[in-house]
Amino acid sequence: MTPLDIEALFTRSTGDYLFARWGRPIAPVVFGVEDATLAVVKGAIEAIVALAGHQMAETDPELGANLMVFFLRDWAELPEVPNLARMIPDLGPLCERLTQAGANQYRSFRFDAEGRIKAAFVFVRMDEDLSGMPADALALNQAAQVICLWSDRAFREHSPLALAGETVILRPEIGAVIRASYDRMMPAVARDPSHALRLAARIGQGGGGDASV
Template sequence: MTSALPSQDQPPSLSAEDVEALFVRGDGRYAFARWGRPIAPVIFGVDDATLTIFKGAIEAIAQLASHPVDEVDTELGANLLMFFCKDWSELREIPNLDRLILGFSDLLAQLDRTDANQYRVFRFGEAGAIRACFVLIRMDESLASISAETFALNQAVQLILLWSDKAFLETSPLGMVGSDRVILKPEIASVIRAAYDPVMPAASNDVSHALRLQARMTRPQ
């Protein structure tokens, strides 16, 4: 999966305004957060081959961010839980999932009503950093038509940071190289690297944070 990442010598092409847009939510708030603890993933509802692909994608993006991935989270056991299903109602049968996700029953009803095929729920620590993430995926025809490698990389990118809810609605974080190779776009890779720079805060609601991110992106790697 590491071959799906761009090289570090490819310069970013995002302005500060472009970076800002990646973290400004639909209600106009700037909201940025990165993981504050090692990521410990557990994935339900896929076969062993697909499990390997998804864990490989998560590890590749975490490596890009220079952020650790562990087998176990010392506090939660697992802090990244991904659930795959064919129908949202299947998730009601998973023990204690309704205790992990606030308003779980209403959320499933909304996802079913809007014909959604994926949803991410983040939890945050006291300092605002990401503490846990729950990813719900309904494998409809559109998702089933995407290769496992591409889908896994896309999911890994979207959970490594708290992006805007509008960030990738119109443009994918992935791009094509040639006719058959999908990679993470260099500019998005640069945002991730800059976001995990130790000098940057783990969370911010100040729009000036985007200026600092863009400045880190233009520094030599």
């Protein structure tokens, strides 16, 4: 990928460049799926975390679980989840906006004092389109989109996934960006587009990678 390609992945619709990665091990919990699908979702998260060279944990000492993934059929279900309104401000109005927009997924991040990701909430409404996706593709797609703070426009035109034969994989160029962004010499938070130049240089030095489930 060119530096401009990478810059676009973290340039928000407001025009601001903003990158952040996780600053603590990821401790996930998944709601709304059967045991077999639960294993697929957690496997996808583990694959992406391993690709990044980051860490998993059973629990987060401050939050218990710091990555919460919810699968649901209707946005109206969310306000009924116990204690969720305390974690997601204005949950009722948010669900109304998501319903009106016909959205099938939503991600919300929380950050520490330095701006690193400390928690994320992923909501997936299983509409007709998503219900037709294989579980492994759906899980890998969500895991890839929560490992970094991507632009709100990053994957509107192109999915982060690709097919290698019959196997769903992360697009190699996206895997390369994830690996480079978690390089210990790279900052955990960046607000200047020159960060994209540094990522491109890391990728050029062999910071690629892929993940599959």
